[in-house]
Structures are given as C-alpha cells and as structure tokens.
Amino acid sequence: MRFTGDQRGNNPGxxxxxxxxxxxxxxxxxxxxxxxxxxxxxxxxxxDCALDEECQSxxxxxxxxxxxxxxxxxxxxxxxxxSSVPDKSLRAAGDTVFMRYRHLWxxxxxxxxxxxxxxxxxxQLPQKIELLQPLLQAHDAQIRFxxxxxxxxxxxxxxxLKEAETAAREALGVADIDPKLTVxxxxxxxxxxxxxxxxxxxxxxxxxAVSLDSGFWDARQVQMWLLTRQLDNPRQTLSDCLxxxxxxxxxxxxxxxxxxxRVQFRDFADLFRTGAxxxxxxxxxxxxxxxxxxxxxxxxxxxxLKVKQSRGRLPVRCAALIAAKADELLNSxxxxxxx
Amino acid sequence: MNPTEAGQTDSAFLDIAANLLAIMLIVxxxxxxxxxYGADRSDNPLATINPNLPFVEPRRDLFxxxxxxxxxxxxxxxxxxxxxxxxxxxxxxxxxxxNTRQGRYRLLPEALTVYDIDTHTLQFxxxxxxxxxxxxxxxxxxxxxxxxxxxxxxxxxRRLPVFIVYPSGMETFARLxxxxxxxxxxxRWFARAEGAPLDIGRHPAQFTDYAIYW
Numbered sequence: 001m002r003f004t005g006d007q008r009g010n011n012p013g014x015x016x017x018x019x020x021x022x023x024x025x026x027x028x029x030x031x032x033x034x035x036x037x038x039x040x041x042x043x044x045x046x047x048d049c050a051l052d053e054e055c056q057s058x059x060x061x062x063x064x065x066x067x068x069x070x071x072x073x074x075x076x077x078x079x080x081x082x083s084s085v086p087d088k089s090l091r092a093a094g095d096t097v098f099m100r101y102r103h104l105w106x107x108x109x110x111x112x113x114x115x116x117x118x119x120x121x122x123x124q125l126p127q128k129i130e131l132l133q134p135l136l137q138a139h140d141a142q143i144r145f146x147x148x149x150x151x152x153x154x155x156x157x158x159x160x161l162k163e164a165e166t167a168a169r170e171a172l173g174v175a176d177i178d179p180k181l182t183v184x185x186x187x188x189x190x191x192x193x194x195x196x197x198x199x200x201x202x203x204x205x206x207x208x209a210v211s212l213d214s215g216f217w218d219a220r221q222v223q224m225w226l227l228t229r230q231l232d233n234p235r236q237t238l239s240d241c242l243x244x245x246x247x248x249x250x251x252x253x254x255x256x257x258x259x260x261x262r263v264q265f266r267d268f269a270d271l272f273r274t275g276a277x278x279x280x281x282x283x284x285x286x287x288x289x290x291x292x293x294x295x296x297x298x299x300x301x302x303x304x305l306k307v308k309q310s311r312g313r314l315p316v317r318c319a320a321l322i323a324a325k326a327d328e329l330l331n332s333x334x335x336x337x338x339x
Numbered sequence: 340m341n342p343t344e345a346g347q348t349d350s351a352f353l354d355i356a357a358n359l360l361a362i363m364l365i366v367x368x369x370x371x372x373x374x375x376y377g378a379d380r381s382d383n384p385l386a387t388i389n390p391n392l393p394f395v396e397p398r399r400d401l402f403x404x405x406x407x408x409x410x411x412x413x414x415x416x417x418x419x420x421x422x423x424x425x426x427x428x429x430x431x432x433x434x435x436x437x438n439t440r441q442g443r444y445r446l447l448p449e450a451l452t453v454y455d456i457d458t459h460t461l462q463f464x465x466x467x468x469x470x471x472x473x474x475x476x477x478x479x480x481x482x483x484x485x486x487x488x489x490x491x492x493x494x495x496x497r498r499l500p501v502f503i504v505y506p507s508g509m510e511t512f513a514r515l516x517x518x519x520x521x522x523x524x525x526x527r528w529f530a531r532a533e534g535a536p537l538d539i540g541r542h543p544a545q546f547t548d549y550a551i552y553w
Contacts, residue, residue: 091454091543091546093546094454094455094543094546095546096455098454098455098456099454099455099543099546102453102454103453105455105456108456111432112456113448113456113457114428114432114448116456116457117446117448117457117458117459118425118428118429119457120457120459120541121421121424121425121428121446121459121461121539122421122422122425123405123406123407123408123421123422123498124405124421124422124496125405125496127422127425131425131429146456153402156402157402157403157404157405157497158405158496158497159497191401191402218401222401
C-alpha cells in the first residue's frame with residue numbers, strides 16, 4: 001500500500017520543513033543578488049579618495065611632479081641655464097649662512113665683532129658661551145640671532161642635543177630676521193631630530209631649510225640621505241612618495257652646480273655608502289637620471305629597465321607613475337646600438 | 340836544461356793563467372744569468388700592499404669637535420694655554436697683541452668683513468726657552484698619563500688634541516706617535532719650522548680648501 005499522507009503531525013519538536021526551505025531559499029537568493037551586484041559595481045580605488053583633503057594633496061603632488069619634468073625638459077633645451085649657480089656670491093661650503101654668502105653684515109660695531117672673535121678663539125665651552133651672553137641682549141636682531149645660532153652650534157659640537165635644540169628655537173624666535181638667514185637654525189633642529197631618530201620632524205625642518213636657501217649644500221646632502229631612507233616605506237601616502245622622489249631629483253639637478261670642490265662629492269658619496277641601498281623604483285630612477293646627466297646612456301638605460309623589475313617597497317600607484325616616467329626616459333634614450 | 344824545456348815551462352804557466360781567467364769569465368757569466376737579485380721591484384713593478392700599515396683618512400664633520408693645542412719642542416710636550424690668551428684679549432680690548440706666560444700673541448682681525456663677522460687670525464710665538472726651563476722633559480711615564488688624560492677629556496668635553504711639533508721636539512713626538520695611534524684617539528699634528536708662530540683662526544679659505552678636517 002502506498003503511503004499518501006504527510007508527516008507533519010508526527011514530530012512536534014522539529015520546525016515544519018516547508019518553512020525552513022523557504023527561509024533558506026530566500027537567503028540564497030539574497031546572497032546571489034548581492035554577489036551579482038558587487039560584480040557589476042566594483043569598488044574602484046582609482047577614483048575614490050577617503051577624504052577630500054587627501055584627494056587635493058594627491059592632485060597637488062602630481063601637479064608638482066609634472067612641473068618638475070617640464071622644468072627638466074625646458075632645461076635640457078636651454079643648456080646654459082641648466083647648471084647656473086643661483087647666487088654669484090655663494091660659497092657653498094660655509095658652516096653658517098654668514099660664511100656662505102657675502103655682505104650679510106653691515107655696520108657692526110667693533111665691540112660686538114671682538115666678542116664674536118674671542119668666542120671663536122676660545123676652546124673651552126663655558127668660556128665661549130659666557131663671551132656670547134652679552135650679545136643676546138644686543139639691540140640689533142641679527143646680532144642676537146647670530147649669538148643664539150652660535151650657542152646652538154657650540155652645544156651641538158659638544159653633543160648636547162637638548163641644549164642645542166633650545167638655543168636653535170630661541171634663534172628662530174628672534175623677530176625681524178630675513179627668513180633666508182634662519183636656515184641654519186632649521187638645519188640644527190633637523191640634525192638634532194635625526195640624532196634622536198625623529199625622521200619626520202627632520203624631514204620637515206630640512207625641507208624648510210632647503211626651500212629658503214637653495215645653495216645650502218650640507219642640508220641638501222643630509223636631505224638626500226634622509227629621503228632615500230624615508231622612501232623605503234610601503235605605508236607612505238602617494239603625495240609623500242611623489243614629493244620625496246621629486247625633491248631627490250631636484251637635489252640631484254642642483255648638486256653639480258653647487259659643488260665647488262671635489263672633496264664635497266666625496267663627502268656625499270661617503271654619506272650614501274653608510275646608508276642602506278634600498279633598490280626600490282625611485283632609487284633606480286634617480287640613479288638612471290644621474291647616469292643620463294653624466295652622459296652614460298648605457299648605464300642609464302640599465303637603471304631605467306630596473307625600475308619596473310624592482311621589488312622595492314613603494315606604494316603601488318607611486319611606483320606606477322615612476323615606471324611610466326622611466327618608460328618615457330627609456331624611449332628618449334633610445335635603443336642600444338648593436339655593433 | 341834545454342831552452343825548449345824552459346820555454347815550455349813558462350808557457351805552461353801562461354796557459355794555466357789564461358785558462359783560469361777564461362774559467363772565471365765563464366763562471367761569472369753564468370752566475371750573473373742564473374742568480375736573480377731577490378727584490379720585488381726588479382721584476383714586479385707593482386708595489387706590494389702591506390695590509391698592516393694604517394691609513395687614517397681624515398673626516399669632515401658637519402659639527403666638528405673642539406681643539407686643544409699641544410706644543411712639542413725642546414723634548415717637552417706642553418699644552419698651549421689658549422684660555423689665557425682669550426682672557427688677556429678680553430682684559431684689554433684695544434690692544435691686539437700682548438704676552439702671556441707662554442709667549443707672545445698677535446691678533447690680526449679681518450679689516451673687511453666680507454664673509455662672517457668673526458673672521459680673524461691669531462699668531463702665537465711661544466717662548467721655547469722659557470718652556471724648557473719651567474717644564475720637565477717628557478718621558479715614557481708621561482706618555483701614558485697624557486694619552487689617558489686626552490681620552491678622558493674627549494669623553495667629557497669633546498676636545499681633541501692638535502700637536503704643533505717643532506724640530507727640537509720631533510724625536511719626542513716620534514716616540515709619542517705610535518701610542519697615540521694605538522689608543523684610537525683622533526688627533527692632528529703639524530710640523531712648524533724653528534721660530535715659526537702658531538697660526539690659528541677662522542676665515543673663508545678654510546671652507547674652500549677644507550683645511551679643518553678632523
């Protein structure tokens with residue numbers, strides 16, 4: 001005999017199977033719809049920005065990046081402007097801005113000069129600082145600034161970082177000083193930050209120093225070391241990555257014009273030898289540009305080819321922009337001539 | 340005796356002498372060819388590098404340490420009293436030259452302040468005879484004490500020695516030099532002619548020629 005009835009009444013603890021199947025079917029349909037929807041509307045990282053400010057800074061960074069390459073192209077067309085020294089009175093290897101540029105002091109009285117000279121002559125730190133104390137209350141702002149700057153330098157020479165930082169901030173606090181003269185105080189702040197491994201603080205201070213005084217060799221040298229170190233970070237923002245690469249390229253362009261002595265380049269090479277060779281796309285681009293501007297096209301070609309192959313740690317989009325630039329440069333350099 | 344026998348005896352000795360001479364010539368010829376002069380330079384023009392010789396390359400610091408000058412003359416090593424010169428100059432601001440107990444100083448300020456305002460040169464003529472009278476000769480016990488003092492001074496106040504060596508003190512310095520090298524301390528030394536002054540200062544040429552290397 002064939003069974004034709006239903007089982008519903010027999011198991012009161014179990015929910016009715018029809019309702020269970022309905023619920024499961026409903027969930028599956030919802031899941032399928034969700035899947036179809038997400039396939040047709042993929043979240044694009046290219047156009048969406050997390051914040052409006054970030055979008056704007058990214059666009060500005062890209063604008064500055066493009067501007068740099070336009071400047072390079074223009075300079076290559078006008079070869080004579082490419083390597084001109086910014087200021088004829090510049091002596092790039094001075095320890096302060098007053099020793100780097102001429103004629104920054106006008107009408108200084110004999111007593112003040114004598115005090116500064118005696119301070120430079122002495123070799124005992126307390127005596128040196130004591131000789132500078134009366135100058136901290138001088139009437140002329142530039143003299144007060146010079147005295148604070150000298151104290152900051154002395155403390156740094158004696159490796160007292162906190163005192164040097166305090167004195168440098170006091171120097172920056174002096175009013176009515178031409179911003180171009182304040183670069184050494186910024187450099188001292190950057191140096192003390194570097195010694196304490198506060199790399200972001202150092203980066204900002206160095207950028208200020210270099211932007212105010214384009215002939216500041218020591219700051220540019222330290223900046224290049226710091227930027228190559230900072231670039232080796234996959235978590236930096238796109239604008240930071242582009243700005244750092246751009247600053248490195250700008251430094252590379254101006255160094256040959258600023259250098260007045262072979263020995264300066266040796267110091268430069270020594271500094272890079274102590275840092276780690278990171279081998280990311282930006283350093284290969286930089287090395288390629290250096291070779292290209294030095295005239296070695298084969299080495300430049302090799303470096304530009306390495307840009308795409310480098311497994312370094314840059315943000316993806318930044319590496320893509322750098323690779324695009326490397327491709328352009330490869331095309332301009334031309335193919336290797338087979339003998 | 341037959342005349343022919345005497346002649347043969349004479350010519351025999353002549354033959355022996357001539358043959359000996361020939362043998363000597365041949366032996367000399369062969370010895371010159373086979374025995375080589377055992378010096379590297381004769382057949383290997385490239386100099387052999389001795390890895391044990393130290394070469395200290397001078398460094399340029401962005402913020403260099405302070406200097407402490409030592410006069411090495413007449414078998415004595417005396418620290419130059421720089422503070423006394425500064426104090427004397429401070430006491431009489433109008434007088435640019437004067438005397439300390441160690442000698443005579445002359446400050447030559449830069450008349451034209453083109454670069455920085457503290458450019459100057461100071462010349463110090465040490466009184467070597469006076470130093471020789473007042474200080475005992477420098478010997479080996481003094482060497483160890485000096486190196487110890489210098490190392491502590493560097494650790495305390497970051498001052499490094501600069502030795503100004505006059506001809507009468509060169510022997511003394513030659514004995515001190517290996518000790519200084521072995522101690523690992525950074526130092527500089529300059530040789531001066533007899534009677535030449537000690538010249539220190541601050542001027543733009545230092546930043547072009549990179550004279551202040553530590």
